Amino acid sequence: MNTNINNTALPDEAALEKLANELFRQADTGNGIPGQEVVAQQAIPPSVAGSGQSPAGILHGNNINIDNPQTGFPDKNLQDINSSSIAGDSLFSPALRLKEYLPYEADPAHLFNLQAILSLIPVDNGMGLQLPGTVDHALEDVPAYYFLESKPALVSSWGFDAYAVKKDFPILSEHVNGKPLVWLDNAATTQKPQQVIDRISHYYQHENSNIHRAAHELAARATDAYEDARKKVQTFINAGSPNEIVFVRGTTEGINLVAKSWGEQYLQPGDEIIITHLEHHANIVPWQQLADKKGLKLRVVPVDDDGQVLLDEYAKLLNSKTKLVAFTQVSNALGTITPAHTIIELAHQAGAKVLLDGAQSVSHMRTDVRSLNADWFVFSGHKVFGPTGIGVLYGKEDLLNQTAPWQGxxxxxxxxxxxxxxxxxxxxxxxxxxxxxxxxxGLGAAIDYVNKLGIDNIALYEHYLLEYATRLLRQVPGLQLIGTAKEKASVLSFTLQGYSNDQVGQALNKEGIAVRTGHHCAQPILRRFGLESTVRPSLAFYNTCADVDLLVATLLQLRAAKR
Incomplete structure (x- = not known):
């Protein structure tokens, strides 16, 4: 038996090769035509980890506690459908078929059905692990996941067909190196549905004009379309007024706008700005520049070994000199979801303003700026299935009106x-x-598309897909996941022993798999873990378990080549 960096028992080389071959087969058949009969004969290895912690790097087992999905418990090799124990350490038990656990789309309809998945997850009723079987999960029984503000309506009958969704994105039919494109670089940018592409084309064909000032018909059409998009953004993030929505080029410009307008106007020598160790360079450099120019102090909240913000240390940094707290809601490098409500409330108690970077959160979970109560919220259109070169700065209306413009x-x-x-x-x-x-x-059209699918539906599907991917990645010998917070969004940074990150990225590219390698414009947090770069697959709602299977199978083959 081999051992990985977490001292987890891993299968021998023959079993790993068998798993790799099976995952390749599942990836191939999983991309077939809906209605094709596909049966997964192999099981996810019972030693997989990251159960109910969304998923954390702490090794608990396969089991999710439905009553409290942030906790997990040892799997004891799981149990079969009759609750009888599975004997031994068999890597491929027939009772644990891939299609029976978590969202596996190799069923005839390629349909992820939440109720069916929940009914198959073992729960602890105090008398050992039991499969609920045909229990009908009523709405009130569905766990309130951390990434949802409220429980979605009609969840017990909800389904999500990732294969049907994928067809809405033309680029996902592309081939790379003769292989179907598997887009796992969503944290860098998301792909665009045909609806967005068509809407931009329609604008240039039928509405193109400058806005607001002319008296002619096309100016009226363009103005209406532009302001309608502003209202869609307002509703999407639950702002109080369209006057609180400022269009910018993206998250980076939004942060710079605040730094070079409000910051220049209101901050004085000796004032302090707090950021966290998780930040993207775009939420570090503008504040450094402002601090150097105005004699400010930049203070940094540390994180623990899982990549979670240390709230006790944050509280110690807050004082009467703190004028601004700027932090990310989701780390682009680790996927960590920060406790935004708590951080914002503590900042306001200290008399500070708060800027929240939503670039990596806005496409994965519901955004409610009034509930969050941040003073500013920023995100980029291209991260939420919209075009590049457009983004949003939300600001409280009174605060925006009290701030001098940064450009004339x-x-x-x-x-x-x-x-x-x-x-x-x-x-x-x-x-x-x-x-x-x-x-x-085009951003307005992207928001329409996301609303059609339902952001809460997206959040639930991606949560289970992240669980699935994490469990399989933990089976790859020598693979170290970087960022194992209890609460995560769809980012899976890792390193693979024996290979540089570029080598891994190139090998995946040969199979048509697009991932990001490098420092992800977040060098400080990677250096916190002693690294200069990672391999970073990142998920979106059009990704499937077949995509994950191909990723893991390729990594297993890389490891097998080193033996």
Whole structure:
């Protein structure tokens, strides 16, 4: 038996080769035509980890506690459908077929049915592990997962067909190196549904004009489309008014806008800004620049070995000099979901403003800026299935109107003389010049698409897909997951012993699998773990278990080549 870095028992080389071959087969058949009869003869190894912790790196077993999905418990090799113990350490028990556990789309309809999955997950009723069997999970019995503000309606009859969704994205039919594209680089950018592509094309064909100022028909069409997109964003993130939605190029520009407008205007020498160790460079560099320019102090909240923010240490940093707390809701490098409500509340108690970076959260979980109560919230359109070059800065309306513009020019003025300029209120005061009208309209179409699927449905599906991927990745000898927080979104950073990260990325690319390798514009947090880079697969709702199977099978083959 081999042992990985967590001292987890791993199968021998022959069993690993068998698993790799089986996963390749599942990946091939899983991408077939709906209705094709596919039966998975092999099982997920019972030694997989990360059960109910969404998933953490702590090794608990396969079992999810439905009453408290943030905890897990040892699997004892699981139990079969009759609750009889599975004997021995068999890697491939017939009672544990791939299609029976978690969202495996190799069933005839390729349908992920939440109720069916929940009914197959072992639970502890105090008398040992039992399979609920045909128990009908009523709405009130469905766990309130950390990534949901509330339980989704009609959850007991809900289904999610990832294969049907994938057909909405033309680029996912591409072939790379003669293999079907498997897009696992979603944390860098997401792909675009045909609905978004068509909406942008329609704009240029039928509406193209500058907005707000002209009296002709196309100007009216373009203005209506642009402002309608603003209202869609407002509703999507539950802002109080469309006046709180400022269109920018993306998250980076939104953060820089706050730093170079509000920060320049209100922060004074000796004031302090708090960020966390998890931050993207875009939420570090602008504050460093401002601190150097104005004599401010930048303070950093540490994280633990799982990549979780240390709230006790954060509380110690807060003081009367703290004027701003800027942090990410989801780490782009580790996938850690931060305790945003708590961080924001503590900051406000100290009298500080808060900027929340939602670039990696907005496509994975419901965003409610009024519930979060951040003063600013920023995200990029291309991370939420919209175009590149468009993003959003949300700001509380009074705060925006009290902040001087950071750029001057047309559209943002009420009146100009050579002696004085009077500015519009938000959002126009921050949208100088001709904006990215077409891509704002495209972002509105992307939000329509996400709303059609349902953000809570997306969150649930991705949660189970992340569980599935983490359990299989833990079977790869020498693979070390980086970022094992209890609460995570769909990021799976890792290193593989015996290979550079670039070598892994290139090998995956030969199979058509796109992942990110490098420092992910988050060097400080990787260096916290003694690394300069990782391999980073990242998931979206159009990914399937067949995509994950191909990823893991390729990694197992790489390891087999080193023996």
């Amino acid at each position: 020019g047309g559209n943002m003025i009420k009146d100009v003389t050579f002696e004085h300029t009077e500015y519009h209120n938000a959002p126009t005061r921050f949208e100088a010049g001709t904006g990215n009208i077409a891509d704002a309209v």
